[in-house]
Amino acid sequence: MTHIFILSCSSVQLRLERFPKHKDGDRFRSFNSKLYHFKWLEYSVSQDSVYCFYCRHFSENSSISDYKCDIFIVAGYRQWKKCYGKSEKEKHLLSFSHCKAVANYEAYNSTLEKGSVISQIRKEHAILIKENRHYLVTLCEILLTITQQKIGVRESVSLFRASAIDIESESIDYGPHSGNFLSLLSLVGNHDEVIARRIKHGPRNAKCTHHSVQNALLDIMAGEVKNKIFEEMQTES
């Protein structure tokens, strides 16, 4: 006797050369593997009955009382004459509990592919923190470059006029009199997706381009330099 297992949609569909026959009405009838075109259908050799893969593994206890779904979960279905007719399969396929089980199965698969909702939130949170750090480090590096080159952060007040960013435009441009800081930021943003996304779509209060934030970042960096010098002096002494 040859057994061939076909894994389809995670259901196990066993194929035999000959399926056992049972008296069904006035004739002996057996299961026919043609019924396997229903992906939900599984056949049990020991019970000589069919079950619904979705309902067996993904139904909810409260919905088992629905039309004959308990037969496809617990007892198994073996009335082959009726099974080959349209009514039984259609009734099962249209039953609320079967549809709910299919939805549960799809949600389970989606969770396997993407991870649980909590782990998805954790991943997104970790990405957000990483991008925030990347953005702030970039701002600090621009400010450091400006201070090392001893050039102004922006042009004189009379000339300074940063244009609003056009979020539809492919390139980032703060305008001709935006000053060194915003010009360098737009230059980096035109080559860095994270920076570009923050400038174009980030909340206004999280862009950190206001001069008060620039001063705060310069103060923090100056404090770090002082601490480093102090540590080195303590080590040497």
Ligand SMILES: [Zn+2]
């Ligand atoms: Zn079902």
